[in-house]
Amino acid sequence: MRIPIIAGNWKMHKTAAESVEFVESIKDQVKGTDVEVVICAPYTLIHSVKEAIQGTNIKLAAQNMHWEDQGAYTGEVSPIMLKELGVEYCIIGHSERRQYFNETDETVNKKVLAALKHNIKPIVCVGETLEQRENGETDALVKAQVVKAFAGVPAERVAEIVIAYEPIWAIGTGKTATAEQANEVIYNIREVIRDLYGEEIYTEIRIQYGGSVKPSNIEEIMNQEDIDGALVGGASLKPDDFVGLVNF
Numbered sequence: 172m173r174i175p176i177i178a179g180n181w182k183m184h185k186t187a188a189e190s191v192e193f194v195e196s197i198k199d200q201v202k203g204t205d206v207e208v209v210i211c212a213p214y215t216l217i218h219s220v221k222e223a224i225q226g227t228n229i230k231l232a233a234q235n236m237h238w239e240d241q242g243a244y245t246g247e248v249s250p251i252m253l254k255e256l257g258v259e260y261c262i263i264g265h266s267e268r269r270q271y272f273n274e275t276d277e278t279v280n281k282k283v284l285a286a287l288k289h290n291i292k293p294i295v296c297v298g299e300t301l302e303q304r305e306n307g308e309t310d311a312l313v314k315a316q317v318v319k320a321f322a323g324v325p326a327e328r329v330a331e332i333v334i335a336y337e338p339i340w341a342i343g344t345g346k347t348a349t350a351e352q353a354n355e356v357i358y359n360i361r362e363v364i365r366d367l368y369g370e371e372i373y374t375e376i377r378i379q380y381g382g383s384v385k386p387s388n389i390e391e392i393m394n395q396e397d398i399d400g401a402l403v404g405g406a407s408l409k410p411d412d413f414v415g416l417v418n419f
């Protein structure tokens with residue numbers, strides 16, 4: 172039985188005061204939910220969100236991390252540092268990081284392995300551009316991203332990883348993949364995990380959809396058989412919208 176996971180990715184938004192206000196205004200409204208509720212905060216807000224979510228069912232994620240434990244990497248943050256702050260999940264390989272900060276399948280793989288080493292659960296993002304979709308490359312591309320991200324991950328750790336299928340053309344654009352389009356790719360991703368790890372494990376891994384999810388389309392997305400939740404950017408910034416997503 173896979174527990175759905177709704178994760179709000181705040182990207183580069185909010186001050187510490189705003190983050191606390193946000194948590195205060197949603198915490199009672201999300202406490203009865205059956206889904207796992209996660210806030211992916213910028214580094215600067217991790218401490219304030221951690222304090223604010225004490226005693227709630229809201230979990231804390233970072234949006235990125237380096238793969239080394241420590242070292243001369245100015246401006247970077249290591250998994251040890253995140254773990255010390257109480258981070259449970261970390262987004263890895265978001266398309267904005269791949270697009271603007273030169274992240275590759277290789278660095279994504281290093282980060283996945285480093286996160287697992289420090290018991291941080293990776294939320295691994297994969298997805299195609301519009302051009303790749305129109306050229307019929309979606310399945311091959313997403314498969315290659317998943318295979319590379321999971322290189323060296325032992326079978327017993329796979330269920331700790333969440334995959335977020337995020338078609339790049341649907342992120343922050345207002346264009347959502349249809350629920351059927353999303354489910355089709357997510358079904359194929361699960362098949363990739365079956366090929367890599369076998370029957371038992373492939374049913375355990377959670378695969379989210381991300382790309383312009385909002386309260387008005389969450390239900391349709393969540394009703395799809397293979398979709399186990401959503402990674403949400405824009406609609407996670409306003410308390411009412413986020414509550415609507417969690418209580419879809």
Ligand code: PEP
Nearest residue numbers: 342343381382383404405
């Ligand atoms: C995201 O940030 O992962 C995302 C899917 O953004 P949005 O919901 O705004 O499309």
